[in-house]
Amino acid sequence: MNIGIPKEIKVRENRVACTPAGVRHLVGAGHHVVVERGAGGGSGYTDEKYRLAGAVIASGPDEVWRSELVVKVKEPLEQEFRYLRQDMILFTFLHLAGAPQLARCLVDTGTTAIAYETVEVSGRLPLLAPMSEIAGKMSVLMGGCYLSSHLGGEGKLLGGVPGVLPGRVLVLGGGAAGMNAARSAAGLGAEVTVMEASQERMRELEQLLPSQVHTIYSNEQHLEELLPDTDLLIGAVLLPGATAPKLVTRQMVKSMKRGSVIVDIAIDQGGCIETSRPTSHDDPVFVEEGVVHYCVTNMPGAFPATSTEALTGVTLPYVRRLADLGLESATVLMPGLAGGLNIWNGKVTQEAVAKSLGLPFHENPFA
Secondary structure, three states: OEEEEOOOOOOOOOOOOOOHHHHHHHHHOOOEEEEEOOOOHHHOOOHHHHHHOOOEEEOOHHHHHOOOEEEOOOOOOHHHHHHOOOOOEEEEOOOHHHOHHHHHHHHHHOOEEEEHHHOOEOOEOOOOHHHHHHHHHHHHHHHHHHOOHHHOOOOOOOOOEOOEOOOEEEEEOOOHHHHHHHHHHHHHOOEEEEEEOOHHHHHHHHHHOOOOEEEEEOOHHHHHHHHHHOOEEEEOOOOOOOOOOOOEOHHHHHOOOOOOEEEEHHHHHOOOEOOOOOEOOOOOEEEEOOEEEEOEOOHHHHOHHHHHHHHHHHHHHHHHHHHHHHHHHHHHHOOHHHHHEEEEOOEEOOHHHHHHHOOOEOOOOOO
């Protein structure tokens, strides 16, 4: 199969969809891989490394997008919509609940679109997990940074020092991102609370996380009680494929301390804080109701050397199956892949996506 790996064009998106080692694996299996010139530069991979791995280096995006299977990191932006067509498979993060224009274009063009974030295996999201882990760890690094007074924060060090109480961190959601955020905050010495809806998951977190991390049921009253004393609020709520629920209202944000910080990891799916809006690595924060908001939509792109390798490690087996067998047979051998199918033949085949966008839902033909 012809496989294309374009250069990402989202602001400060330095990841690439496949490492040279991954390309070598695909070429060794008999596939033709085209990599756009400079695609791996931000992750430390030169064009020469891709050539040595067996890839053809394309001077621009046109040749890459002509491939049967296009593998990306982030969703296509508007200037890439012209490349979408019926006889191609697009495999990438899509987050369509937060991108209605892209969803409509995929439907109109009949593109087969498979989203990393809705591939599900035994209740887990294996292709999303490593990026969630990175975003969770990053949320504490970024949140702690923006708590500094010279960046608009209240001036509190999360870990405190002897004789001074540490900062208080509240994490909404105990999934992969939330758990890693909690672990990182606890590692700095902060006082950490994880708000979670599932009793079973809270029991797991109590066993997996340090003893200074506490769990509490997710409800409106607990939020209203905890937010006024919270220094760093991390939104890590995820409903696969669906728009993130707005758990924190503007009124609740008003109750927070001036100079406290919100990091909304869920912003790719619309955000779980009412006052959140998407930002970029070039302009990452804004202040709303006296609270600093960090809402970058591609957080792991800040650490591409780590995130590119981690992403390739989990996506490559799926790319190989798709290339070897085609969509229908690949979904039989890798059942989780069927859940990743968001758009097929001009129809929305992922129920949560359809509901979030108000579009008709059609049964997945490969489920």
